[in-house]
Amino acid sequence: MPRMYIFKRFERFWHWAQAALIIFMLLTGFEIHGSYALFGWERAANLHTTAAWTLIGLWLFAIFWHFTTGEWKQYIPTTRNIVAIMNYYSVGIFTDAPHPFRVTQLSKHNPLQRLAYLLVKLFINPLIWVSGLLYLYYNDLAASKIAALAGLQLGSIALVHTAAAFMMLAFLIGHLYLATTGHTPLAHIKAMITGWEDQDHPAQELSTEGARVQAARAG
Amino acid sequence: MRTGIFMAAVMASMFLAPAAPAASDLASEKLLKSTSDHAKFKALQQDFSSGPEVTKACLTCHTEASKQLHRTQHWKWEFLNPDGQRLGKKHVINNFCTSVASNYASCTTCHIGYGFKDDKFDFASEVNVDCLVCHDTTGNYRKQPGLAGNVVTKPMEIPPGSGNMVKPIDLRKIAQEVGKTSRDNCGACHFFGGGGDGVKHGDMDSSLASPDKALDVHMDATGLNFACATCHMTEGHQVPGSRYAPTAQDKGGAHLRGKEYTSNPTTCQACHGQAPHQTNAKLNDHTDKVACQTCHIPKYARGGVPTKMSWDWSTAGRMGPDGKPLIRKDAKGHVIYTAAKGNFALGENVVPDYMWFNGKVKYTLFGDKVEKSDQPTLINHFEGSAGDGKSLIWPVKVMRGKQAYDPVNKTLAVLHMAGNDDTAFWTNFNWEKAVAVGMASVGAPFSGEVDFLETESSWPITHMVAPAKDALRCHDCHASGGRLENVPGIYIPGRASDHAGWLDTTGWAVAALTLLGVLGHGLGRVIVSRLKK
Numbered sequence: 001m002p003r004m005y006i007f008k009r010f011e012r013f014w015h016w017a018q019a020a021l022i023i024f025m026l027l028t029g030f031e032i033h034g035s036y037a038l039f040g041w042e043r044a045a046n047l048h049t050t051a052a053w054t055l056i057g058l059w060l061f062a063i064f065w066h067f068t069t070g071e072w073k074q075y076i077p078t079t080r081n082i083v084a085i086m087n088y089y090s091v092g093i094f095t096d097a098p099h100p101f102r103v104t105q106l107s108k109h110n111p112l113q114r115l116a117y118l119l120v121k122l123f124i125n126p127l128i129w130v131s132g133l134l135y136l137y138y139n140d141l142a143a144s145k146i147a148a149l150a151g152l153q154l155g156s157i158a159l160v161h162t163a164a165a166f167m168m169l170a171f172l173i174g175h176l177y178l179a180t181t182g183h184t185p186l187a188h189i190k191a192m193i194t195g196w197e198d199q200d201h202p203a204q205e206l207s208t209e210g211a212r213v214q215a216a217r218a219g
Numbered sequence: 220m221r222t223g224i225f226m227a228a229v230m231a232s233m234f235l236a237p238a239a240p241a242a243s244d245l246a247s248e249k250l251l252k253s254t255s256d257h258a259k260f261k262a263l264q265q266d267f268s269s270g271p272e273v274t275k276a277c278l279t280c281h282t283e284a285s286k287q288l289h290r291t292q293h294w295k296w297e298f299l300n301p302d303g304q305r306l307g308k309k310h311v312i313n314n315f316c317t318s319v320a321s322n323y324a325s326c327t328t329c330h331i332g333y334g335f336k337d338d339k340f341d342f343a344s345e346v347n348v349d350c351l352v353c354h355d356t357t358g359n360y361r362k363q364p365g366l367a368g369n370v371v372t373k374p375m376e377i378p379p380g381s382g383n384m385v386k387p388i389d390l391r392k393i394a395q396e397v398g399k400t401s402r403d404n405c406g407a408c409h410f411f412g413g414g415g416d417g418v419k420h421g422d423m424d425s426s427l428a429s430p431d432k433a434l435d436v437h438m439d440a441t442g443l444n445f446a447c448a449t450c451h452m453t454e455g456h457q458v459p460g461s462r463y464a465p466t467a468q469d470k471g472g473a474h475l476r477g478k479e480y481t482s483n484p485t486t487c488q489a490c491h492g493q494a495p496h497q498t499n500a501k502l503n504d505h506t507d508k509v510a511c512q513t514c515h516i517p518k519y520a521r522g523g524v525p526t527k528m529s530w531d532w533s534t535a536g537r538m539g540p541d542g543k544p545l546i547r548k549d550a551k552g553h554v555i556y557t558a559a560k561g562n563f564a565l566g567e568n569v570v571p572d573y574m575w576f577n578g579k580v581k582y583t584l585f586g587d588k589v590e591k592s593d594q595p596t597l598i599n600h601f602e603g604s605a606g607d608g609k610s611l612i613w614p615v616k617v618m619r620g621k622q623a624y625d626p627v628n629k630t631l632a633v634l635h636m637a638g639n640d641d642t643a644f645w646t647n648f649n650w651e652k653a654v655a656v657g658m659a660s661v662g663a664p665f666s667g668e669v670d671f672l673e674t675e676s677s678w679p680i681t682h683m684v685a686p687a688k689d690a691l692r693c694h695d696c697h698a699s700g701g702r703l704e705n706v707p708g709i710y711i712p713g714r715a716s717d718h719a720g721w722l723d724t725t726g727w728a729v730a731a732l733t734l735l736g737v738l739g740h741g742l743g744r745v746i747v748s749r750l751k752k
Contacts, residue, residue, distance in 0.1 A: 032697075032712050032713060033712065033713070033718070034697075034698065034699055034712070034713040034714060034715050034718070035723075037694075040694060041693045041694040041697045041698065041713055042692060042693035042694065045501075045693060045697075045712075089740075093744060094743055094744065094747045095747075096747075096751070138504070139504040139507065153710065154709075154710040155710035155717065158710060158712060158717075159719055159722060162718075162719075162722060162723075162726070163722055163726065165726075166722070166725070166726030166727075166729060166730060169726070169730045170729050170730050170733045173730060173733045173734050173737060174733055174736075174737060176737075177737035177738075177741060178737075180741070181744075
């Protein structure tokens, strides 16, 4: 089967490091929240904080990478062909229909992925980061001269942080499952590890949205 | 060869060198601390026949001492609450032995004076100030109960008719050895508040006379060895740090030498400042809400001496099968019932109650209306809230009592407990008589009826500071059902009662539905692929 190099080395590192950190932070975070006891509250809190700073560091690199490589364009949302994608996941996948989208280097994500990842990057993540940093520096807020910050209650900050964590959890569950929907259950996961994606439907190439975008960019 | 000579010289010098003064003799040790040897003062080279005579001698040099003492709470037993309530031992009622009124001669054993036997005591008398009770260093100075603070200078039977002969104390020797106050001096009264060792406060008892580090890091007898006055930095005999005027929240920094301070020197912050945690800075983020004591005094009554947790006067007066007043003890030999006092519950290593406290304390005093329907009556109660900007979460000993009141006039009762007369409860076990005399002693009306009322009093916990390693850990409070479970008005991560229920329900539901959705989808894929085969 023909293959295509889709996910570059840093991208893969970023993805898996982020995945590990997010799963770990969900685990420690919900312990801090009081949902269960696993590491012990003190360790959970310390680990959660350390992981948070690590993830912030990783993100700084990732943002830099997205902008310097132009990869940020992968997340420009589009609704074109989105119905076809939804049809595929609700019907086509059961009837062995071909996937309406073909991955290329310039268009790695189908329209549904684009939307989902953009939502994570522009909504859930910022919500987590902002509320998390406010949580971490709650004691210094009162001393800040900014009235809107000084008046914030820890309860409200925690509420937003927890809500964002639930969103992340729901995303994670969906994401983990959808990773198994390649032409074999492990195909996508293998691609995310090696960087090489199998091209399972080369014949459909020109009819796909991805190809059109690719052609448009190339043109 | 040279080396040999050198070695010999060294060894010789070791033998010939004058021996270092063996643990420097007592006199020179004293000289390091004081320029006066009280034994050499003519005024003290006499046989004293009473306490006031000693004081008279003290005043020949320390001319203004009594005038200083007259201005203190220790002398006046009176404190004016900022809200106007007249407090102090002379006025308050508690749910231990209840009141000084009508029981002076017994209670004033712990007054820093001589002869405070009734409400006619002369508070202007200079010779009646007791210097020795605070400045004795011999440990032999004793004030026997029932003598209104006077000391025994001739062999005496106490209590009269008991056959218990008390030997006189050597005032001459004691006066010649006076010095600075120690834990023993303060402890002679403060360890025994409420009528016995450790009874009242919970964080003060005789175990603090010579505590180890685990019991109190500051008073650790073989370590820092703080005296009470190390924190209660006294000037002009005014001892700061009274619980009548507590500093619940100290926002100042550590006190520096050479600077003038008006703030309370007894607070933790007065030495440790606002950010004392160095290895885990997050802990410093707690100091705006949580008193140091809350984490650093994980339990009280930790020194092996139990404290009274409750006291039920209503059961007092029972006689044993032998017709004598009944006494019952627990397995450890601690008294848990006496005919004179009723039932007690004792506690050791007690987890405190926790509450917001802003330093204001409101008291229920004699004459204040009390209602049985409103039990428990709060003998005193700590004010404060999460939002007033002045409160911290404090550890508190809550003492629960059941004590006499007048159900018709609806006032707490003054009890005539001690005394060798027919009306004293401890002699006669008759409530009506004891209350009648007690109420009359303060000029209060009494209906003739006695009933019992549940009461609560609160005592701030601030002594018995444990080593850092024994302080509370995060999970002690950051949990459901933790130490601070009942403290309102604050969001504590990890405490389920703070959660927005709708969010947790929605959040887990969304996660579960997502999981269910993808599992269903996956199952569909599996089934379809099987069917095709």
